[in-house]
Amino acid sequence: xxxxxxxxxxxxxxxxxxxxxxxxxxxxxxxxxxxxxxxxxxxxxxxxxxxxxxxxxxxxxxxxxxxxxxxxxxxxxxxxxxxxxxxxxxxxxxxxxxxxxxxxxxxxxxxxxxxxxxxxxxxxxxxxxxxxxxxxxxx
Amino acid sequence: xxxxxxxxxxxxxxxxxxxxxxxxxxxxxxxxxxxxxxxxxxxxxxxxxxxxxxxxxxxxxxxxxxxxxxxxxxxxxxxxxxxxxxxxxxxxxxxxxxxxxxxxxxxxxxx
Numbered sequence: 001x002x003x004x005x006x007x008x009x010x011x012x013x014x015x016x017x018x019x020x021x022x023x024x025x026x027x028x029x030x031x032x033x034x035x036x037x038x039x040x041x042x043x044x045x046x047x048x049x050x051x052x053x054x055x056x057x058x059x060x061x062x063x064x065x066x067x068x069x070x071x072x073x074x075x076x077x078x079x080x081x082x083x084x085x086x087x088x089x090x091x092x093x094x095x096x097x098x099x100x101x102x103x104x105x106x107x108x109x110x111x112x113x114x115x116x117x118x119x120x121x122x123x124x125x126x127x128x129x130x131x132x133x134x135x136x137x138x139x
Numbered sequence: 140x141x142x143x144x145x146x147x148x149x150x151x152x153x154x155x156x157x158x159x160x161x162x163x164x165x166x167x168x169x170x171x172x173x174x175x176x177x178x179x180x181x182x183x184x185x186x187x188x189x190x191x192x193x194x195x196x197x198x199x200x201x202x203x204x205x206x207x208x209x210x211x212x213x214x215x216x217x218x219x220x221x222x223x224x225x226x227x228x229x230x231x232x233x234x235x236x237x238x239x240x241x242x243x244x245x246x247x248x249x250x
Contacts, residue, residue, distance in 0.1 A: 001248070002209050007240035053213065057140060058205035063241070064142070 003050040003120055004060045008070055010079035013040040014095040017084075038082065044125040045074065045104065051117030061117045073107045097124055101132040109136055149193060154211070155236035156185065158219065162228035172228050184218040208237040212245040220247070 015038040016030040026034045033039065047070055051060045081087060083095040089103045101124040112119050125131045144150065158181060162171045192198050194206040204210050212235040223230040236242040 001246075002212065003244040004209065005242050005244070053207075053209045058207035058210045060209055060243070062140065 001050060002053055002060055003048050004066075004117075005046050005048040005121075006063065006066055006070070008045045008047065008075055009042065010045065010075050011040060011042050012078050012081050012083050013038045014083040014090075014100075015039075016094055016096060018094050019092075038084070041126050043078075043100075045070075046121075046123040046125075047108065047119075048121040048123070049117040050120040069108065069112075073110075074104050077107070078104075097126040097130060097132045100124060101134045105134050105136045149195065152237050155242075156181070156215065157234040157236075158223075159231040159234070160223060160228055161231040162226075172223070177223075180219065180222045184222065185215050208235055208241065208243050209245075211235060212243045216245050216247060 015035065016033040017026050018029070021029065047066065049061050049066065053060055078087060083090050083100065087095075087103070089106075090099070093099045093103075101122055104124065105119075105122045108119055108122065119136045121133060122136055123131060123133045158177070160172050160177070164171050189198055194201040194211070196202065198206075200214065201210070204214075212233055215235065216230065216233050219233070220230045230247070232244050232246040234242055234244050
C-alpha cells in the first residue's frame, strides 16, 4: 500500500458571513473576512490517494486520470470564482476553509470509482499559515 | 500511459527524500537516532548508489522494475529498513518528492 499526493492550485474569492448571526456578530467573529465586498485567496490543494502499486504500470493511479478528475470536479468549478455567489454549495454554507475542504471532498468522492485506489485525504491551504486536512473515507 | 515520461532517452528529476523514524529518545543521549549515523546510512544505501545515475541502466532492480515514484520509494524503503530497524527504533515512512507537486509516502507492506 502506498499513498500518492498531487498538488493543485486555484484562486477564488469569498466573504465569511454566517446567516445565523447578526451583522454585529458576523463583524465581531470574522473581522476583515466579513468585508461585504469579499476578498481572495490563492488556494493550494493536495489530494492523496492510496492503494497497491499496480505491477504492470508501477503506479497507484494514472496521473492523467487523477488530474482529469480533480480538474473537472474541483479546479474548473472553483478557479477564479466568487465562492458565495457562483458555487451552489455555498448558498447555504459559509465558505470557510473547513467548508471548502468538505465541499471538495464531497465532489471528489461523488462517482469515485469503487475499489483501488481510494481517495485518502484532501488538504487545503488558504494561506501558508492556515491549512485544513480532511480524511475522506471511501463511499 | 506515461506521456513525455516514456521518452526513450529518459529524463531527470531532482528528487527530495524524507525519512521518518519512530522510537523513544535514548535516556542517555536524548536522541531517537544519531543524526550523523542516519545521514551516513541514507548516503551509503540510497544517495551514493542513486544520485546522478540513470536508474533504468545503473540501479537494480530498475533494469526490470519501472522506476515510477512509487517503485523508487519502495526500493528506498527496502534498502534502508534493515539498518534503521534497530534498538527499538523503527523506520516509520519514506516520502519521496519527484516534483514539488507530486510525492508518495510508503510505510512498508503493513503500513
